[in-house]
Amino acid sequence: MDRVNRIPILKLGHLLLVSIQVDMHDRMALALQEDLAERIAETGARGVLIDISGLEFIDSFIGRMLSDIAGIARVLDADTVVVGMRPVVAITLVDLGLTLPGVRTALTVERGMAMLPAPTVDEDPGDEEAETAGP
């Protein structure tokens, strides 16, 4: 698959940020699932923020993709929050009957970040050294 067809995943401290700015086609959505799983494992991220403010609509495929991502992240010990859903997309989603099982949502990136775990002490290399030094 081409690089241009992949959605970038940014590391933001102990979190990963995915900003979906284009209407995804199916292969792109599947590639995102794989890429994100890899990045969570690689970075040990505890939280994933998915910004969907660029999405003009969510159909059942994209809805299921978001649920699947949240489920995959969960078993890799990371929480997912979907942020920035447009009001008209929310209205359409409910009409369509999609419930996004397992997906937590927040209105803004800031509020989404507040819902995710804060960096823990054991992620700080300085403290690890202190522990091994021991009494």
Added chain:
Amino acid sequence: MRARHRVRELAQQAGLRLVDQTKFVTAVSELARNTIIHGGGGRLRAGLLLDGARQGVYATFEDDGPGIPDVQMALTDGFSTGTGLGLGFGGARRLVNDFDVRDNPTGGTIVRVATWR
């Protein structure tokens, strides 16, 4: 993908409100997927409607697949024979003003949806 953009343009031209544009495009995406999964691919036609002073947009999906044995059943939420969430038909119907399913005389199914301004 290109089809969705074209349908969005048509919905704008028909003067639909943003929420109705979004519902229509979502329904089209849902039905297009249906056509590919159940009908083995097909043809999508879309255009503007004019009925007196009323303006609208329509889309038809025509496939040569096996057809739908029980349309009423297929419109029930949660009913699915494919890999989706089973929202395809019943969900799409709630997003548009007019929804019509019929057998294609040459085999397969024709679905027609329309939304008016």
